[in-house]
Amino acid sequence: MKLSLVVPCYNEAENVAEFQKTVIQTFENEAYEYEIVFVDDGSSDATYCNLKKIYEAQKCPVKVVVFSRNFGKESAIYAGIQNASGDYISLIDADLQQRPELVRDMVKILDENPDYDVVAAYQEHRNESKVLSACKKVFYSVINRLTNTELKADASDFRTFRRNVAESILHLGEFHRFSKGLFSWVGYNTCFIPYTACAREKGVSKWSFFKLVNYAIEGIVGFSTKPLRIATLFGTLTGVAALVYLLVVFIQKLVIGIDVPGYATLIILILFLGAAQLFCIGIIGEYVGRIFEQSKERPIYIAKEILDYRK
Ligand code: UDP
Numbered sequence: 001m002k003l004s005l006v007v008p009c010y011n012e013a014e015n016v017a018e019f020q021k022t023v024i025q026t027f028e029n030e031a032y033e034y035e036i037v038f039v040d041d042g043s044s045d046a047t048y049c050n051l052k053k054i055y056e057a058q059k060c061p062v063k064v065v066v067f068s069r070n071f072g073k074e075s076a077i078y079a080g081i082q083n084a085s086g087d088y089i090s091l092i093d094a095d096l097q098q099r100p101e102l103v104r105d106m107v108k109i110l111d112e113n114p115d116y117d118v119v120a121a122y123q124e125h126r127n128e129s130k131v132l133s134a135c136k137k138v139f140y141s142v143i144n145r146l147t148n149t150e151l152k153a154d155a156s157d158f159r160t161f162r163r164n165v166a167e168s169i170l171h172l173g174e175f176h177r178f179s180k181g182l183f184s185w186v187g188y189n190t191c192f193i194p195y196t197a198c199a200r201e202k203g204v205s206k207w208s209f210f211k212l213v214n215y216a217i218e219g220i221v222g223f224s225t226k227p228l229r230i231a232t233l234f235g236t237l238t239g240v241a242a243l244v245y246l247l248v249v250f251i252q253k254l255v256i257g258i259d260v261p262g263y264a265t266l267i268i269l270i271l272f273l274g275a276a277q278l279f280c281i282g283i284i285g286e287y288v289g290r291i292f293e294q295s296k297e298r299p300i301y302i303a304k305e306i307l308d309y310r311k
């Protein structure tokens, strides 16, 4: 049996060596083989140099996939899975917020329970602001209502799965990737275990609030067409309301006669309908944009170099 640890790295120069050290300590006494697949996601710091040093030192089997630019964590995950040769594959961050010791437990669960194909960790306690936690809660309830793919709240990308799951994930060649949704979509029996994210070893988180909002929209639009249905319903409702109001105005005109034209009503209607139209066009645009991106059939990532311990 062999385990592959897939590690996306974006500006993690200060963490990669420490990460490898921890992995070696964690797995040296295990009966199975393991390899680390680092993906350098177009880092602008010394990540590449440090990964090269790690690769050349060969303290443990290391593969490094080097991107030609920053393609994002989702692309890095895809490239990592594609380059992993293990029977079990684990997704783990480079910053040691997710402890390699837990991967050992995940492997044990897979070994002992042939029924499970995926062991995923979810964050039991979050060390973040109440506002952010509340936003994430809203996101999960919205996405679970809008999509048919059930997302486990607070599940992270931190997970270990069997080869067949990896093959299924690689089959989904979509350009806009939302891993949590993809894993849920492919199915398989998943065991969820709680974990608490440790503090970041070094460096800063790459997620800003706006990046998270974009990520949330990505998740919803990527897994549901219900927003389009909502736009249709919204348009229908506005149409019905307009018809009712038309009758009211018509009767007013016939019975009492209208003396002064309703300035306030007009302005409110114009603004409201304008906003409603822009909103609906925006929803349609989200989907059209994705069709456009996907139709170009560009690759999910470009690797300019692959350092492979087997060569
Ligand atoms: N990451 C990446 N590409 C990016 C952004 C992040 O490969 O464009 C990696 C990053 O190096 C780390 C993991 O994804 O290993 C998680 O990122 P981060 O720690 O910034 O996120 P957080 O833990 O704060 O959610």
Ligand code: MG
Pocket (backbone or CB within 6 Å): 093, 095, 097, 200, 205
């Ligand atoms: Mg992190």
